[in-house]
Amino acid sequence: MKLKFSKMHGLGNDFVVLDGVRQHVSLTPEQLRYLGDRHFGVGCDQILLVEKPTQPDVDFRYRIFNADGGEVEQCGNGARCFVRFVHEQGLTDKREIRVETMKGIIAPRLEGDGNITVDMGIPRFSPQEIPFLHDDDVLIYNLDVADESLEISVVSMGNPHAVQVVDSVDLAPVGMHGPLIESHERFPQRVNAGFMQVVDRHAIKLRVYERGAGETMACGTGACAAAVAGIRRGLLESPVRVTTRGGDLTIAWGGEGRPVLMTGPAMTVFSGEIEL
Numbered sequence: 127m128k129l130k131f132s133k134m135h136g137l138g139n140d141f142v143v144l145d146g147v148r149q150h151v152s153l154t155p156e157q158l159r160y161l162g163d164r165h166f167g168v169g170c171d172q173i174l175l176v177e178k179p180t181q182p183d184v185d186f187r188y189r190i191f192n193a194d195g196g197e198v199e200q201c202g203n204g205a206r207c208f209v210r211f212v213h214e215q216g217l218t219d220k221r222e223i224r225v226e227t228m229k230g231i232i233a234p235r236l237e238g239d240g241n242i243t244v245d246m247g248i249p250r251f252s253p254q255e256i257p258f259l260h261d262d263d264v265l266i267y268n269l270d271v272a273d274e275s276l277e278i279s280v281v282s283m284g285n286p287h288a289v290q291v292v293d294s295v296d297l298a299p300v301g302m303h304g305p306l307i308e309s310h311e312r313f314p315q316r317v318n319a320g321f322m323q324v325v326d327r328h329a330i331k332l333r334v335y336e337r338g339a340g341e342t343m344a345c346g347t348g349a350c351a352a353a354v355a356g357i358r359r360g361l362l363e364s365p366v367r368v369t370t371r372g373g374d375l376t377i378a379w380g381g382e383g384r385p386v387l388m389t390g391p392a393m394t395v396f397s398g399e400i401e402l
């Protein structure tokens with residue numbers, strides 16, 4: 127089977143994007159891992175699949191697979207690439223679209239300057255919604271990791287995040303603690319581990335060890351989760367500039383019960399065809 131794809135990225139968080147509207151796409155976990163493999167396949171952090179919607183009043187269905195082959199609920203940088211892709215491929219000419227994901231509707235909008243703003247939905251914090259095994263619903267939890275007690279905040283942006291404040295993102299033990307947090311027994315569906323350094327009340331630096339992909343150059347939902355956790359903890363005010371290893375995102379949040387807005391770029395690198 128030959129499959130057409132585009133290679134895209136949002137701040138270096140890279141994707142293989144597939145048009146499942148005009149071609150039939152049904153991939154096994156092995157085929158997804160092959161597409162994601164940087165040595166034997168195309169190489170990416172996530173594979174994004176554009177499909178026809180299954181609900182009324184939405185334009186597309188958006189499915190996301192980590193490089194390890196697992197399907198997940200949400201991907202922020204991917205959402206911006208999704209909009210760029212459906213425009214470049216002539217699948218729509220609407221500047222604002224409504225997209226169905228595993229965990230609800232998101233609404234990305236192509237801005238006049240070429241950036242994309244995505245309404246990422248309302249963040250959730252209760253342990254059951256993450257899911258996170260804990261009886262209380264509090265702002266900061268202690269998590270035992272490698273003989274240390276880390277202070278984390280938990281946020282669901284549709285997908286699960288554990289965010290901690292560090293003195294320096296450059297010195298943070300992302301490679302050592304990241305995988306231990308990702309697979310911690312208190313996160314039954316695993317988790318994305320964020321390490322945020324507060325620069326000032328409107329700016330942070332962020333590194334994220336992503337579930338199913340390892341540390342990425344940037345994580346859109348991770349940026350939303352970190353900004354929201356920082357605002358709830360009284361450390362930050364909206365809007366927040368989030369500096370990742372791949373560049374900057376702007377995150378705006380109006381507080382409890384309000385949606386998070388994420389703004390940033392999305393790029394196409396090349397298109398190709400691969401035999402599976």
Ligand SMILES: N[C@@H](CCC[C@H](N)C(=O)O)C(=O)O
Pocket residue numbers: 139171172192198199200201202203204285286318336337338339342344345346347348
């Ligand atoms: N890179 C993404 C998040 C992708 C999914 C994540 N690894 C998960 O397993 O939840 C983003 O930009 O949000």
